[in-house]
Each structure stands twice: as C-alpha cells, then as structure tokens.
Amino acid sequence: MPALPLGKLAILAVKQIAKPIAKGLKNGAKNNDTFKNYIIMPVAQGVHWIDVKVKTTLMGASNANVYKLNEKLAVEYGSEFISEFFLYAFGTAIVLFEYNRSSQKDAKKEQKIRENTEKMENEIRKLQNDSLESVFIIEEQGAEIRSLQRQLGSLHTEVESLKERLPDPT
Numbered sequence: 001m002p003a004l005p006l007g008k009l010a011i012l013a014v015k016q017i018a019k020p021i022a023k024g025l026k027n028g029a030k031n032n033d034t035f036k037n038y039i040i041m042p043v044a045q046g047v048h049w050i051d052v053k054v055k056t057t058l059m060g061a062s063n064a065n066v067y068k069l070n071e072k073l074a075v076e077y078g079s080e081f082i083s084e085f086f087l088y089a090f091g092t093a094i095v096l097f098e099y100n101r102s103s104q105k106d107a108k109k110e111q112k113i114r115e116n117t118e119k120m121e122n123e124i125r126k127l128q129n130d131s132l133e134s135v136f137i138i139e140e141q142g143a144e145i146r147s148l149q150r151q152l153g154s155l156h157t158e159v160e161s162l163k164e165r166l167p168d169p170t
Helices: 004-032 033-059 071-165
Strands: none
Touching: 004 033, 004 071, 033 071
C-alpha cells in the first residue's frame, strides 16, 4: 500500500491559507496609513518606475519621463504587488523546502547504500581471511596425514620384519 503524500497535502493546505493572508495584507495596506505611506506607495512607485523604464527602453525611447501614480492607483498597484510577492515568496519557500527535504532524503539513501557496501566489503574480506586460514589448516592437516601415513608404513614394515624373525609356530 503506497504511503499517503501527507507532506504535499500539508503544503497545499498552507498555500490555501496563504491566499487569505495575502488578501488581508492587501486590505490592510489600504486601511493602514503608515503601512500605505511607507511601504505600499514607495513599492508601487518603484515598480511603476522600473516597468515604464523597461517598456520605453524596449521601444527605443530611453529618455522618457516617468510620472508618479496617483495615490489610489499606487495603493491598488502596490498592495497587489505585495500580495503577489507574498504568494510567490511563499511558493518559492515551499519549493526550496521540498528540494531540501528531497536532497536530504537522497543523501540519507546514498549514505545507507555506502554503509551497506562497506559492511558487505568488510564481510567479504573476513570471509576471504577465513578461507585463507582454512586453506592453511587443510595444508597443515594434509602434511600431518602424510607424516602419519609414512610412520604407519614404517611401522607396518617393522611389524612384517618382526614376524619374519619369529619362529614358525607349527
């Protein structure tokens, strides 16, 4: 049974929560004078200035004057820009989080593979050493068996020679 993608469902839920937060930011910007005057309007005027400069430069009129937006339009434009920026920043943070989580997961997987490989290599070395020891033991035992066979052969010869020296019992 495949695991449920709970992380992805949680991220989707957080994204759904982020939309009303962005909308609240937008409404708060319209209603709060300090926020409106020191954040929203300067951002709107700056973005408008960049937008006009880029468009006029692309059309070949790089020395065009950029007129400031009126307050209502600047508040609308700036609050829209900030709410969109918030959503994109939040989405980027989610993508980076997922990438980081995936990278860590892959790194853990690779580390586990390395550990298993190292463990298997150590086991192979141990088995090779054990087999070499077994070969040496077998060779030693083979030499002992040959030595015992020679001794048995000489004892057998000695017994035969002793039997020949004994008088005939008949």
